[in-house]
Structures are given as structure tokens and as C-alpha cells.
Amino acid sequence: MSFQKFFLFALFVAIGLYSFYFFQEKKIFSDFSLSEPIHIEPIVIPDSVKEDSNSEILEKLKLATKEVFKNAQPSEDEVAQEVLVTLKALLIKNREDKRKKQKELLIEKEHKKREELKKKALARKKRLKKDRMLVKKRAESKKKECARKKRLEDESKMENFQEYEISEEKDDNFDDLPFVETLGVISVSKPFTKN
Numbered sequence: 001m002s003f004q005k006f007f008l009f010a011l012f013v014a015i016g017l018y019s020f021y022f023f024q025e026k027k028i029f030s031d032f033s034l035s036e037p038i039h040i041e042p043i044v045i046p047d048s049v050k051e052d053s054n055s056e057i058l059e060k061l062k063l064a065t066k067e068v069f070k071n072a073q074p075s076e077d078e079v080a081q082e083v084l085v086t087l088k089a090l091l092i093k094n095r096e097d098k099r100k101k102q103k104e105l106l107i108e109k110e111h112k113k114r115e116e117l118k119k120k121a122l123a124r125k126k127r128l129k130k131d132r133m134l135v136k137k138r139a140e141s142k143k144k145e146c147a148r149k150k151r152l153e154d155e156s157k158m159e160n161f162q163e164y165e166i167s168e169e170k171d172d173n174f175d176d177l178p179f180v181e182t183l184g185v186i187s188v189s190k191p192f193t194k195n
Helices: 002-031 054-068 076-176
Strands: none
Touching: none
């Protein structure tokens, strides 16, 4: 029985002390007023912190907020407002950083695309030049072949013409000989006599 009484007594004492402490703290904060409004610059969190998880960012933000409000005792609403402003500033800065990175990536992509197009155009130009040289060489070889064929044809025609002239000369020589009409067989082994 004595244990139950002691436990109830301790419980009521604890509740009373907590109530007293709560009301005193509320009274202190209600009486407190700032002499000047607090202007706090947005807390800049390094890039390494941004890579952490959200809970770690919030913890570091709380620590930074406590450090800023170390010498002052503002109300919870003011702290919440400043934290909200800081978070908004961080969010805006994060968006700006993302936009800047996206812009840089787009510029780099465009630059790479232009470089690739330049390389393709240069390769095409070289290929066309090579093709033109090849066509030129083929045309020259074809021209030489045609000239050689023509020369051979001319030589062949010349030879035929010379052979034809020779044959005509031979025919002319036979025509120039006197025509002798003979009766019977002439023997040329014996000397010709007037018999």
C-alpha cells in the first residue's frame, strides 16, 4: 500500500512541476520582445551538402539556424519563417543551378553537333575530291586508249592503202606490156628462125 501511495505522490508532483514549468516558459516567451527586427541572410549550404539526403540537409539547416539565433531568442514563428525563407532561397538557387547546368549541357551538345557536322562535311569534301581525281584519271586513261586505237586504225588504214597502191602498180605494169596474140605453141628452147 505504501508503494502505491508513494507512486501516486511522485506522479502528482511530476505533473505539477511540469505544469508550472510550462506556464512559466509560456509567460517568459510572451513577455519577450525584440528590440530590433532580425534580418538574416539566406544560409548558403555547400554543394557537398546538397548531395546528401533531405533529412541530413534539414539537420544541418537546423544547426545553422541555431548558430544564427545563438544570441537572440525569437519566437518559434519567426524561426519557422526564417527557415522557410532560407529553404525557398535554397530551392531557387538549386533551380537556377539546374537551369544553368541544363543550358551549359545544351550549349555543349550544340557545339558537339556542329563539330560533328564540320567533320562530316570535311570527310565528304575529301571523298568528292578523291572521286573527282579518280574520274579524271579514268578519263585520261580512256582518252589515251581512244588515241591509241585511233592511231592503230590509222596505221592499219595506211598499210591497206599502201598494199592497194602496190597491187595497182603491179596491175599497171602488166597493162603496159604489149599484147601478143599467138597461134599455136611457141617453143622457146630453140632459137627463133624465119622458117
